[in-house]
Amino acid sequence: MKVISEVMFWISNGLLIPVVVGLLVLFVLSVLQLGGLFGARQRYQRRLKRYGVLMDGLKIQGLAPLTAQLEKANGATPFEQVALQTLKANEAERNYLIGNYELELERRLSQPKILTKFGPILGLMGTLIPMGPALVGLSTGDVGSMAYNMQVAFATTVLGMFASGVGYLALQMLRSYNHRDLVWLDYINDTLSHGSK
Template sequence: MIIQGTETLTSLIHILSESLLTPVIILLVISVIIVILSFGGVINEYISRKPISSKELEDLIRKVSFSNNVSEMKSVIEKSNLFDYQKEILVRIANNHDIGSDARKALASELISSEETRLIKKTNKTDILIKVGPILGLLGTLIPLGPGLASLGTGDISVLAQALTIAFDTTVTGLSVGALSYLISKYKKQWYESDLINVETIAEAELETLNKW
């Protein structure tokens, strides 16, 4: 009775395992599409990105620090080569020049933190695929090997060959998805981290200047 129960459970697991192959392959295809689109987006972003240089950053900080009023400060920021979202944060800080210094500092911190959260979300997909891609590749490797090895016992080499082909293809695809996702996330995070550091640096100069008035 125990043996029969074990055989039933084993058969159930076998059926469940084999039924997962198609969803795994579908998910791998979807992952490849996402990575290709993300890679294209990174190339486009790299071409269109024109971050300010260290010299431009230095000049901007000096102009902000020596501004005589809020209008002049906002004009300096808006005419700079900063990205639009960076300008928006700094202008919003300047617009709140009439509140207390502590409240203004807290507002600046919140604005920068919110922007950081928004930028992090832009790498969520590839961050997930860094781990999910290789896992799907491993599943695609192991699932077809069961029937393939079983066919070896009956001498059906063609089934084993087909299983090995699927196993190698899914492994290569999964690892490629993971590797490309890692590179995409790495470079995008480096860009965004650099952008946020620039905003924080200018915001510090901006807050210091506003506190003097």
Template sequence: MVSFPGDTLISSAMDVISQSLTVPVLIILLIIVVASLFLLGEIIAEYFKNKKVKVGDIYDLIFKISNATSIEHLQVIVSQSDIPDLQKRILTKISDTHSMKKSSREAAARRLVEMEEERIDKNLNKTDIITRIGPTLGLMGTLIPMGPGLAALGAGDINTLATSLTLAFNTTIVGIGSGALCYVLGKIRKSWYDRYLADLDALSDAVLDYMD
């Protein structure tokens, strides 16, 4: 194979670039591990904090809202219900728009629900990001040490090879493990939020229908 003068320079530059990424990749993987554990604790706390509302309870609440005698009575019904506090605040804000025109009420209600959807999307993005970049960084952390490791093998330096392989395996485990954990957490959280938003949509429609 013909070797060009620039090949060695390019190869050296690529080697420097790849090896310079070692520390940043390790630091980001460490941050990902800490973030994954934090998200795990956050979801456990969320599970115990927000009790699950049964479908029958939502149906009963809609029935009570439709039979409220006044806006004040409606707000009392909402405040005394078993739905999450965030839903109570949103429904109360929607009921406060009773003096507006119908189109304005609907626009305000739609925006309040959209803001809640945006908040939920931000929470879901946390796990989605780690799910995507965790395994990628783990793969980078696997391949980067392999260059020096293979070079050490060619030179008969077993100690350097062992160190490189240990680092490669550790980063693979950390990256894939964090990604898998956040994938599961994201799926669990999404199922909660889908139910939460479905309930919120139904209740907000009930409040708007009452004010029509």
């Protein structure tokens, strides 16, 4: 049993470097994600300002003002591309376009999901792995080794929680933006469906 526990100890200690590298990668991704969130918010606000009133007045004004605005934008964003194609498609094609757009939006959430899930996992691993050597240092009276290992443990925890927090924030914000796009596309689709009957 002692041999097995020593092998497990060495294996877990060997995982520390990959865990720390993984946390550093997640930290860089989370910083980039924060910058991307600022841009995503600005794009969403512009889209809301440009199309919110048109969508609210769709029942009264009809599709003509919305079509004119989308043609003027000339597919500058993925939403505008899909919305314009939806206006010109039949019912089956509209459902296909909206379904594909929804899948694409879900695919774009993969990075925030990775940050949210793997941040705490790697943070916890980075916390627990140095605790073994820290306890060994404590038992032998090597306070310097114990302090260093505890420093690594706390640093990895902080990095993991930071990455996870940014990922969760990004996931919630981007999902709400995506939901608004899908509500609008469904509304256009329903309006066209009822108009053709």
